[in-house]
Amino acid sequence: MSTYLGMPSLPVHGTGNLHASESFPQAAHRELANTQLRANLGHATHTIRDKRIQVVSELPDWEQLRDAGSAIKESVMARLPELLEQFEKNFTARGGVIHWARDADEANGIVAGLIRETGETEAVKIKSMATQEIGLNEYLEEQGIAAYETDLAELIVQLDHDKPSHILVPAIHKNRTQVRDIFLREMEGVDRELTDEPARLAAAARAHLRRKFLTAKVAVSGANFALADSGTLAVVESEGNGRMCLTLPETLITVMGVEKLLPTWQDLEVFMQLLPRSSTGERMNPYTSLWTGVTEGDGPQNVHLVLLDNGRSAALADEMGRSALHCIRCSACMNVCPVYERTGGHAYGSTYPGPIGAILSPLMTGIQAEENNSLPYASSLCGACYDACPVKINIPDILVHLRSVDVDSKRGKKKIPTQMDIGMNAASWALSSGKRLGMLEKGLPLGRLAAGPDKKITKLPGIAAGWTQSRDIPAPPKQSFRDWWKKEHHAPGTAPAAAHDQEDQP
Amino acid sequence: MRIALFATCIVDAMYPATARATVKILERLGHEVVFPSGQACCGQMHVNSGYIKEAVPVIANHVNAFDTEDYDVAVAPSGSCVASVKHQHPMVARSCGDKDLETRATAVGAKTYELSELLVDVLGVTDAGAQLGSYFPHRVTYHPSCHGMRLLRLGDRQARLLGSVAGIDMAELPEADQCCGFGGTFSMKNADVSSAMLEDKTANIAATGASLCAGGDASCLMHIGGGLSRQGSDVTTLHLAEILASTLEEPASVTGEVRVTTGKATR
Numbered sequence: 001m002s003t004y005l006g007m008p009s010l011p012v013h014g015t016g017n018l019h020a021s022e023s024f025p026q027a028a029h030r031e032l033a034n035t036q037l038r039a040n041l042g043h044a045t046h047t048i049r050d051k052r053i054q055v056v057s058e059l060p061d062w063e064q065l066r067d068a069g070s071a072i073k074e075s076v077m078a079r080l081p082e083l084l085e086q087f088e089k090n091f092t093a094r095g096g097v098i099h100w101a102r103d104a105d106e107a108n109g110i111v112a113g114l115i116r117e118t119g120e121t122e123a124v125k126i127k128s129m130a131t132q133e134i135g136l137n138e139y140l141e142e143q144g145i146a147a148y149e150t151d152l153a154e155l156i157v158q159l160d161h162d163k164p165s166h167i168l169v170p171a172i173h174k175n176r177t178q179v180r181d182i183f184l185r186e187m188e189g190v191d192r193e194l195t196d197e198p199a200r201l202a203a204a205a206r207a208h209l210r211r212k213f214l215t216a217k218v219a220v221s222g223a224n225f226a227l228a229d230s231g232t233l234a235v236v237e238s239e240g241n242g243r244m245c246l247t248l249p250e251t252l253i254t255v256m257g258v259e260k261l262l263p264t265w266q267d268l269e270v271f272m273q274l275l276p277r278s279s280t281g282e283r284m285n286p287y288t289s290l291w292t293g294v295t296e297g298d299g300p301q302n303v304h305l306v307l308l309d310n311g312r313s314a315a316l317a318d319e320m321g322r323s324a325l326h327c328i329r330c331s332a333c334m335n336v337c338p339v340y341e342r343t344g345g346h347a348y349g350s351t352y353p354g355p356i357g358a359i360l361s362p363l364m365t366g367i368q369a370e371e372n373n374s375l376p377y378a379s380s381l382c383g384a385c386y387d388a389c390p391v392k393i394n395i396p397d398i399l400v401h402l403r404s405v406d407v408d409s410k411r412g413k414k415k416i417p418t419q420m421d422i423g424m425n426a427a428s429w430a431l432s433s434g435k436r437l438g439m440l441e442k443g444l445p446l447g448r449l450a451a452g453p454d455k456k457i458t459k460l461p462g463i464a465a466g467w468t469q470s471r472d473i474p475a476p477p478k479q480s481f482r483d484w485w486k487k488e489h490h491a492p493g494t495a496p497a498a499a500h501d502q503e504d505q506p
Numbered sequence: 507m508r509i510a511l512f513a514t515c516i517v518d519a520m521y522p523a524t525a526r527a528t529v530k531i532l533e534r535l536g537h538e539v540v541f542p543s544g545q546a547c548c549g550q551m552h553v554n555s556g557y558i559k560e561a562v563p564v565i566a567n568h569v570n571a572f573d574t575e576d577y578d579v580a581v582a583p584s585g586s587c588v589a590s591v592k593h594q595h596p597m598v599a600r601s602c603g604d605k606d607l608e609t610r611a612t613a614v615g616a617k618t619y620e621l622s623e624l625l626v627d628v629l630g631v632t633d634a635g636a637q638l639g640s641y642f643p644h645r646v647t648y649h650p651s652c653h654g655m656r657l658l659r660l661g662d663r664q665a666r667l668l669g670s671v672a673g674i675d676m677a678e679l680p681e682a683d684q685c686c687g688f689g690g691t692f693s694m695k696n697a698d699v700s701s702a703m704l705e706d707k708t709a710n711i712a713a714t715g716a717s718l719c720a721g722g723d724a725s726c727l728m729h730i731g732g733g734l735s736r737q738g739s740d741v742t743t744l745h746l747a748e749i750l751a752s753t754l755e756e757p758a759s760v761t762g763e764v765r766v767t768t769g770k771a772t773r
């Protein structure tokens with residue numbers, strides 16, 4: 001045995017593109033002002049949402065499939081070291097080479113080294129979250145290696161020197177006129193007469209990519225699944241460009257988070273039903289590629305896999321949060337999220353946006369890394385994500401858990417308590433006794449007075465100003481229910497009395 | 507049946523008419539209502555804001571107030587607070603290692619129902635007009651709050667009850683399942699996003715042409731109503747308990763301002 005997850009004993013936090021560099025409310029404020037973005041996003045998320053609901057409702061055993069997916073992932077997390085070793089053994093026996101990377105830097109170094117060994121300075125890439133997470137493209141560029149994205153949307157984002165805003169539809173924030181302008185500006189040898197017709201745009205991208213596929217000697221990919229019992233890797237995609245990358249070059253380097261493992265081939269059956277329906281709203285995706293080590297005379301002869309921790313063992317160590325690692329990156333939670341729908345992915349800072357990003361990023365980096373502690377609050381806890389998630393990750397519960405991790409990690413460290421701390425403390429005192437609450441309710445008429453003749457409160461100070469920025473508060477009633485019950489309620493047919501009053505808690 | 511009312515803090519302090527209406531409905535069906543006076547709040551504001559330590563005494567207080575043999579079932583006019591009692595209380599007790607509190611909280615949770623759940627599943631109300639004498643001659647739209655919908659799986663219980671009120675004209679709310687943006691302290695911490703969500707909700711409400719929006723959670727209704735009020739809309743919000751309690755003789759007030767509509771208290 002060489003190394004496995006959990007060695008060294010202290011979990012390492014994730015590095016790379018996992019951080020929000022400004023707080024979510026601040027970033028959201030800016031993104032909300034972009035009305036074009038909001039319109040594009042609203043349209044796109046609603047379309048995918050409807051498609052997903054339709055194909056999901058076709059399956060009578062959808063809930064059982066979700067249960068199965070969740071149970072398989074739970075067992076993987078419980079046996080991760082063992083399964084990783086099993087995978088390593090099988091992958092190696094078939095001619096593949098495994099590399100273990102503790103964090104983003106290590107993974108980047110390994111990939112760059114492997115490319116350098118081939119003598120090449122170019123690589124084609126399959127859309128991959130893991131390589132975005134570690135910032136591989138930027139790192140390779142510094143090392144003089146050009147990595148070309150081959151997924152159409154990723155290509156658009158890369159050509160525009162932008163960042164993806166959705167894990168499945170990375171260019172969801174751009175419309176086709178913007179895409180045409182990017183192609184005209186950035187694509188070598190592009191037809192100068194290019195219009196914004198989707199077919200023309202696709203043809204331009206196709207011509208551009210063909211040139212790359214036919215010359216590339218090295219490909220870099222991610223993986224959707226790894227099967228421990230056979231040492232097989234799987235990539236699920238729509239365009240077929242991934243298939244090109246996986247078959248044409250001589251060297252194939254895959255970067256994969258350790259949590260992507262499944263115990264057996266048979267488990268794939270469950271996930272191949274869950275993933276396409278949840279992500280693109282299709283019954284089946286067009287291309288699924290599977291490879292097991294090296295096949296002599298066919299496809300890449302140099303096959304590598306970089307197994308990436310980068311904060312995953314830290315997430316695994318959090319008992320309440322670890323199920324975030326069950327994520328199969330389908331993006332259903334994003335598409336149904338009312339917050340994501342309005343802010344877009346960039347507001348979350350990290351590679352992983354939306355509800356899953358709001359828990360995964362802080363779990364991987366530690367709650368106080370940069371502004372990541374603002375992410376768990378980026379939710380109204382409406383629960384739409386939990387309902388949509390094909391592997392039943394209880395995102396709302398984990399959001400609440402991480403809020404408590406945030407609050408607890410700051411306890412005793414602040415010189416001056418925040419308004420929220422003071423308010424919560426006072427409310428805890430007032431709301432933990434019927435007597436105390438009753439006493440405070442005697443002050444309701446004062447609030448009524450403050451509301452004035454129009455019977456509404458329109459401006460509050462401090463953090464409560466957030467409320468009154470767009471909502472009024474009605475004038476409080478003259479009498480609380482509790483007081484009325486005590487003084488005036490009488491059951492039908494009985495005399496009014498305060499006889500119902502029971503023992504108060506002190 | 508002896509039914510314990512959990513008024514919830516927001517209804518107790520801000521919307522007493524909703525609690526009175528709840529009492530009225532249950533008494534009209536011939537049940538006895540008790541009000542455990544030790545009760546205060548379910549503590550979900552604390553839990554959902556991450557202040558678990560501060561939530562514990564609030565939760566313990568609720569469990570102490572309701573851990574009695576004095577009633578058959580408990581009811582609250584709120585999906586959110588009932589979900590907290592059922593799911594969060596045992597979870598928080600567990601997370602702080604208090605076995606006894608966890609056991610008692612689980613028992614209290616098992617006996618606690620959201621109003622429409624109690625009416626439909628336990629008390630067999632299917633036709634509010636016939637069984638409760640409910641009469642409400644207004645055009646009403648309805649917002650199903652998230653926690654009732656997704657945590658309690660209330661389904662169409664609330665909507666069906668409303669639809670069975672005599673004289674009511676129900677208008678379907680577009681995008682009804684979308685959150686109104688309240689989310690407790692979310693509405694303050696992420697006020698911009700919350701407001702953007704609220705804007706869409708109020709626009710959808712306005713599009714129905716209803717004169718008011720009904721719902722089963724006072725907090726969401728306060729949020730939506732507060733937005734409508736700020737936008738200068740004539741449309742208001744009203745808890746479904748008040749609509750169910752409304753009769754020809756004693757109609758519910760629909761002006762939106764917090765008013766007492768039952769008993770002898772002055773307006």
Ligand code: SF4
Nearest residue numbers: 327328330331333389
């Ligand atoms: S958390 Fe669930 S819904 Fe969201 S991307 Fe992951 S698997 Fe899909």
